[in-house]
Amino acid sequence: MASTAVWDEGKAREIIVRLAKLDGAMLPILHALQDEFGFVHAGATALIADALNVSRAEAHGVISFYHDFRPKPAGRRVVKLCRAEACQANGCEELVAELRRHRGLDADNQDDERLTIETVYCLGNCALGPSALVDGELVGRLDAERLADLCDGGPVQVAQTAAGDTR
């Protein structure tokens, strides 16, 4: 999911120019940059500021305000784990504790080139939790084993349904 493209100022400029005419172009530009490069390079700040006629401070302020925009590339596997109330009711915090106990993974701070774990608050899968968005695909009815496997880079699409197995 996370793109491996390296930062390319010319390409970034192209994206920015293409989108700058939109009303409220800032977020569409940032999303497009992140889609292209997997992160928003610090060098984008000045380019965006120029194109949208805002100060660099303003552009930086926006980039750093939103959780989604990353200052560096994410890992090859990105697990966005829901830790909101409905998933709490189904034990998502126990899954986090298990990851720490058995895998030594700290869900709050795991971010290297192999694996990024991010906390999100609600993926809208509240009746089939605990849930995670893994490389952009929604996975429900997570248990400790499946989550560990996903963190190890295991397949997101599996033939058998977890739901059918755990009922």
Next chain:
Amino acid sequence: MNTVRVFVPRDAAALSVSADAVARAIRDEAARRGAEIEITRTGSRGMLWLEPLVEVETAQGRIAYGPVAFRDVASLFDAGFLMGGAHALSQGAVTDIDWMRRQTRVTFARVGAIDPLSLDDYRAHGGLKGLERALAASGADIVEDVRASGLRGRGGAGFPTGVKWKTVLDAQAAQKYVVCNADEGDSGTFADRMLMEGDPFLLIEGMAIAGLAVGATKGFVYIRSEYPHAFRTMRAAIDIARKAGVLGASVLGSGRAFDMEARLGAGAYICGEETSLLESLEGKRGVVRAKPPLPALEGLFGKPTIVNNVLSLAAVPSILADGPQAYADYGLGRSRGTLPFQLGGNVKRGGLVELAFGATLRDLIEDFGGGTRSGRPIRAVQVGGPLGAYLPASQFDTPLDYEAFAAIGAMLGHGGIAVFDDSVDMARQARFAFEFCAKESCGKCTPCRIGAVRGVETIDRIVAGVEREKNFGVLDDLNQLMTDGSLCAMGGLTPMPVMSALRHFPEDFRRAPQRAAAE
């Protein structure tokens, strides 16, 4: 044998339990057996514990099978499921399932039944009738219909939609906007997501009607980035609608313009608050604006703007098509119409339950929900998202309407209901409410920005047994201050889950202290 139509959901919840693999398996198995089938991918019916729920069109209606696992597919074929044959997973005709029959599906009537991206399907199931009626009416008449229906904003505050629209209609400006708030990321809510994935043209139609009503020619639907599937579906539907002339310079050939765009949020919960959403759409940090001025007068780019929730706008087409009285006939008191409730958390049969106002919480969590998934007793139910109150069993007979909930210090909010069993630690849940607020506060006002951090610290002291009585006093004080002094609902309502936890579950805050290091 004629071609048999088979329906497999492509709703994200169904995909999360491998609906794609099931669809592939059905296709492959049919090819192997030489059976002619046509698979239609639909939204979800909302019976999420049965997902993936596969339906087959037969002379007896659409027969449902679920939850279908990949390995069940061969045995379904063996059982003749293409003719509705008996199988352990058979649920009978989908519309006869008790869980569906007891609902009043108005907004969600089509979701799960149709191909979400087929405009023909949408029309065949009654779509665009509301828009056609709107095109024949004056703006004032449309606004009056919405007012007369009694529709109130489904985002949480329950403000009368017709009154908001009237304000925008009466405002004088060269440009006005319609903004759909699809960033209300309340935990325990998924109706917006299911609607956008399952019936996106309904939202488009509702927004177009809103535009015609107030004279706005441009709309934006701002969708939270946690819903990537919904965003893709909405964007595709908007393209289709534009190509078909539903959107654009001449809506349905009327010569009147309305067009719209889908925009993606970026993981900031606060952008579900309408003024910070507008800031975000303008390309700024999602920082809350002071009100007044109301967005209805000075909204997006300073222009008069309707900001409505997905479900509010999605309710509008049927109000126009069937008349306001038909809608107002549902519900009771000042809560008219239907509300799609979302049953989630630790619940046996979770999903989407659209009901007229007035059923009780108990009807929902016991009759529909069937108790907890873990099989343990229900201890607490949080209603209305992360800013909603935790309710104990003694309040389960509260009628589900805006006023009855306000009377017990709670709110219906977005209709999300998260069920917890008796293993829940309510001091931990109260702490989480503050922690969430601290993380997601936009930082503009002090009660929210600082108060949330102080709240976490104070609960930690109480749980650790440090000067408990004194800290309970601090907590009361803090809750009062945040409620009264915050700029928006984020800080203003965070005390709601905290205070309800304190009120109904005081024993959880008075346990013998444990060492903080012990997990």
